[in-house]
Amino acid sequence: MRNYLKFSLLFIFLGLGINLVFLQSCAQMAAPPGGKKDTLAPVVINSIPLNKSKNFKGKKIELTFNEYVTVKGLNQELLITPSIGNYETRIRPTGLTLVLDSALKDNTTYTFNFRNAVEDVAERNKGRNIKLVFSTSNNIDSLKIQGKVKHLLTNKKADNITVGLYPYNDSLRIDKAKPYYFVRTDTSGTYTLENLAAGKYYMAAFDDANNNLLYNSAKESVDFIPEAFIDLQKNETRDFKIALQNQDPLKLMKTTTTAKTVLYEFSRGIKSANLRFSSEEKPLYQIENDRNLRIYVGGLNKADTLRIEAALEDSVGRSIDFKLKAKFRELAKKEKATNVPLGFDIFPKAGSLIVPTDSILIIFPKPVLQWVSKKVHILTENDDDLTFPDEAFSWNKFQNILTIKSAFLPKREKFTLALDKIAFVGPEADSTNEYKQVIKRLDPEETGIIEGGIRKPGHYIYQLLRGEKLEKAYEQKSSGTCSFQNVEPGIYTLRVIVDENENGQWDIGDFKTKKKSEAIYYFENKIKLKANFQLSDLWINTP
Structure with missing residues (x-):
């Protein structure tokens, strides 16, 4: 009898265990089989304040969505104009809350643009046009500036470029002051600054690589308005073409000495170099990679210190004099002098x-x-x-x-x-x-002719560029239109540099003096040239 009870109890417990396992497996969350994939982006169903609210004085911004969401890269994605200073972020399953450290400014329209920060949990669908606009006064500012940003040297669309609007003052420096309003371009290079107040502003577009809202001339491409300010009283369109405008002074960064050469590495490009040496024998030298200077020992006495007076011209045409020293290193005992063929x-x-x-x-x-x-x-x-x-x-x-x-x-x-x-x-x-x-x-019968350019007189550098990398295939300088003869058949881009100072090269601008880089224009379409064809009247429109 006792054995029978033991067996019965064991059977009962075993059955309960199986049922518990079964119930647990049934309770696990899993996506239902079949059905359509969720492709809908999360939608805001409530916000504090409501979009387009007026007279809002609170210190808490809150969004609630119609489904579970995740928030990624909020510090990079969220654009707040004008700036509000610091804030604390609190993430909820169906939304987020921003708690502001300081009070909002009076008589100001604010825009919170969340861009790609919010996505749903299930399928990672990103929220679209999640933007909150409100005012601390009775009015919501409604002016806007829109336009496109391209890369000046390639004419390609420039995405994720910061376009900033600054309250005007005559001593403004975009490398010192952050913009009051700002936005970033989308993948098509398009931007829209909205809900702007009327007034006088300065404007610039730059590649804010370190996300500090300050322009760094050594590393970031830029363009800006040449006039002192925009008097914004109605909606405007402003396009920009950005290019690197490094205005930092030329500095010697590093010296590397071997038994055969001395290499001087500089902080920026070098266009020309004239060297005077202390020795009667003049060593050979050259510019390498457009920014370094290499001296060759030749037959010099390595025991002597070579003194050099270097007159250099940097990439923006400034002349700088350097006093350099060179002492060639002796070969160590274990080192062997090796000679390899001279390449070319x-x-x-x-x-x-x-x-x-x-x-x-x-x-x-x-x-x-x-x-x-x-x-x-x-x-x-x-x-x-x-x-x-x-x-x-x-x-x-x-x-x-x-x-x-x-x-x-x-x-x-x-x-x-x-x-x-x-x-x-x-x-x-x-x-x-x-x-x-x-x-x-190439048989002349197998070549073609490309003619056109800019109709009005001026000093121009015309270039035919080949391929997606825009490699320069042909170039000519002209005071009017261009005529490329004996051109190999292929697909080309026609580019023209406006050579304002007639020095035969493209020159960068200077944001400090509001001098823009020399303009570059493109024929709007690719040019497909066939053998024994002449393509004429390829006119480039300029402002």
């Missing part, structure tokens, strides 16, 4: 075609100490071996780019550029190997 690049590249106006460039990574012109020659299909006269060659200032002028190239459809061994010797006793490259001409 040929333009046109292998496989590319040339037209009658094209020269051949031989580009070296370092200055050439000496060379033998007779070791640069042409081989033809008829077994001719042709050399060049001295006037066919032209070196650049740093002796690292050799041009073989187009007028001295054979008029044949195909020929071979040949470089004999040790045709060129570098400053580190390195020399070139033997090299051959077949050069083919």
